[in-house]
Amino acid sequence: MGSSIMNITDPVCLYIFTPQLLNTEADCERVFGLWKAHLPDCLPDKFDFVEPVRMPFNKDNWGYLLKGWKVGTAFMAKRKNPKISISINSEKGKRPIHSYWAIKFQSGEVSIESLLNFLRHASEDLEAHFSCLALMAPAEVAFARINGTISNLDRARAKFGLFLYSRKLQQLIPDIYWLTVFGAPYVKMFGRERLLSTPVFKAEAQGEQVVLQLTPSIEDVRNATAYEEVKKRVKAHLGEDAFFMPGKPEDFPYRHPSHEDFGWQVPPTKPNRMFAEYAAKHAAEVAAGKWPRAAAAPQAPVAPAAGRPWLGSLLEKLPFGHGNEKPTTASAKSTQAQEALQEFSTGFSFEELEIFLKRLVPLIESGFGEAEVRQVCDLARGLGLDEEKALKFRIRHAGMDAVMRIELFADDVNEVAMYLFAPPALAKQIDAEFDKYMEGED
Numbered sequence: 001m002g003s004s005i006m007n008i009t010d011p012v013c014l015y016i017f018t019p020q021l022l023n024t025e026a027d028c029e030r031v032f033g034l035w036k037a038h039l040p041d042c043l044p045d046k047f048d049f050v051e052p053v054r055m056p057f058n059k060d061n062w063g064y065l066l067k068g069w070k071v072g073t074a075f076m077a078k079r080k081n082p083k084i085s086i087s088i089n090s091e092k093g094k095r096p097i098h099s100y101w102a103i104k105f106q107s108g109e110v111s112i113e114s115l116l117n118f119l120r121h122a123s124e125d126l127e128a129h130f131s132c133l134a135l136m137a138p139a140e141v142a143f144a145r146i147n148g149t150i151s152n153l154d155r156a157r158a159k160f161g162l163f164l165y166s167r168k169l170q171q172l173i174p175d176i177y178w179l180t181v182f183g184a185p186y187v188k189m190f191g192r193e194r195l196l197s198t199p200v201f202k203a204e205a206q207g208e209q210v211v212l213q214l215t216p217s218i219e220d221v222r223n224a225t226a227y228e229e230v231k232k233r234v235k236a237h238l239g240e241d242a243f244f245m246p247g248k249p250e251d252f253p254y255r256h257p258s259h260e261d262f263g264w265q266v267p268p269t270k271p272n273r274m275f276a277e278y279a280a281k282h283a284a285e286v287a288a289g290k291w292p293r294a295a296a297a298p299q300a301p302v303a304p305a306a307g308r309p310w311l312g313s314l315l316e317k318l319p320f321g322h323g324n325e326k327p328t329t330a331s332a333k334s335t336q337a338q339e340a341l342q343e344f345s346t347g348f349s350f351e352e353l354e355i356f357l358k359r360l361v362p363l364i365e366s367g368f369g370e371a372e373v374r375q376v377c378d379l380a381r382g383l384g385l386d387e388e389k390a391l392k393f394r395i396r397h398a399g400m401d402a403v404m405r406i407e408l409f410a411d412d413v414n415e416v417a418m419y420l421f422a423p424p425a426l427a428k429q430i431d432a433e434f435d436k437y438m439e440g441e442d
Contacts, residue, residue: 004113011136012105013162017098018126019263022090028069038118044077082108096264098166123181131181139224147244149174172254173243176234184208185257199233342427345419367395383410397426
């Protein structure tokens with residue numbers, strides 16, 4: 001790593017939102033080329049496109065990585081030292097939503113200089129519309145709780161990360177972050193000269209983008225009073241109506257680029273109403289003292305797996321580790337009794353798991369209701385790291401008695417992999433319900 005080594009006590013989070021689809025083999029090689037060139041000490045140990053994340057990041061699995069990448073599902077990865085979680089979500093061009101690259105550092109050491117260098121190069125190369133680097137110090141966590149951009153990074157709810165998603169970003173800017181890269185849509189909205197004259201430590205043009213660094217050191221974020229004054233001056237200079245304002249109604253007309261400026265043919269759908277309903281319910285529980293700490297905002301679930309392809313060709317383009325261990329998943333352990341059932345699998349945060357399972361209740365005539373949803377969610381929250389358990393339900397669907405099995409695997413501290421086995425007709429309905437859920441439909 002370079003200089004400016006930081007010992008991570010509060011999580012450091014990085015996001016890049018790009019209009020590029022990032023769904024081809026060339027895109028994959030370009031992303032990992034950027035990663036290797038500018039952040040080589042933070043390449044992952046393990047990766048996958050479906051939970052659990054157990055596939056070793058080595059040359060033997062590069063073919064599998066390329067195949068999974070082209071399918072268009074979410075790339076998930078992790079590293080032990082420093083402790084990092086990574087997600088790269090590519091789009092297929094069917095929805096007005098950005099692809100994004102998120103890296104969240106939880107512990108260990110990291111070079112802030114290397115992160116700055118990486119973020120600037122990757123943002124420029126990927127033509128990012130919005131990128132940021134944030135230190136989740138206590139005051140930043142407190143504001144993220146209010147604007148709904150928080151995720152818990154451990155089960156004790158003692159560490160919190162930043163959670164951003166495209167639909168919300170297209171309606172308003174949740175906050176100004178220690179380093180923020182404004183891409184072409186925002187440069188057009190604010191004006192290049194206006195951005196370059198922002199009262200910050202450093203404001204620089206980078207191609208069609210403008211990069212704002214609020215203070216000399218990311219550690220300045222810990223001085224909450226002084227740092228908040230810097231943020232207030234920035235928002236006042238650029239216009240407060242472009243940034244989240246506490247107390248404003250959900251339909252407040254925030255200033256934002258048009259969907260044409262983002263490059264979309266149609267405007268994005270609004271974020272799922274159930275997110276807001278869950279947040280309101282949880283806020284009431286927090287106020288009533290039912291939670292010792294504020295819980296995470298829901299995280300976007302991982303798309304269902306398209307099946308695990310065979311390992312392909314060997315490439316020598318990256319400094320991979322060694323070994324070719326094969327991961328085992330809950331679905332791989334299923335018995336022959338499951339053969340008549342069809343699998344639906346995805347990863348959820350605990351809050352998202354409850355929200356989605358409740359959507360399945362109306363699909364099933366009996367045997368899976370509110371009590372069973374609570375049973376699954378309680379089991380998920382009680383799992384230890386790398387622990388897996390299963391539940392079997394006797395259900396009635398389409399006038400016939402059947403079995404539905406749910407297997408849970410805790411590969412991460414703040415989310416769970418769910419493998420649901422159901423009769424083919426029900427599994428097809430669940431797939432369709434998931435698609436509606438991802439599109440934000442009630």
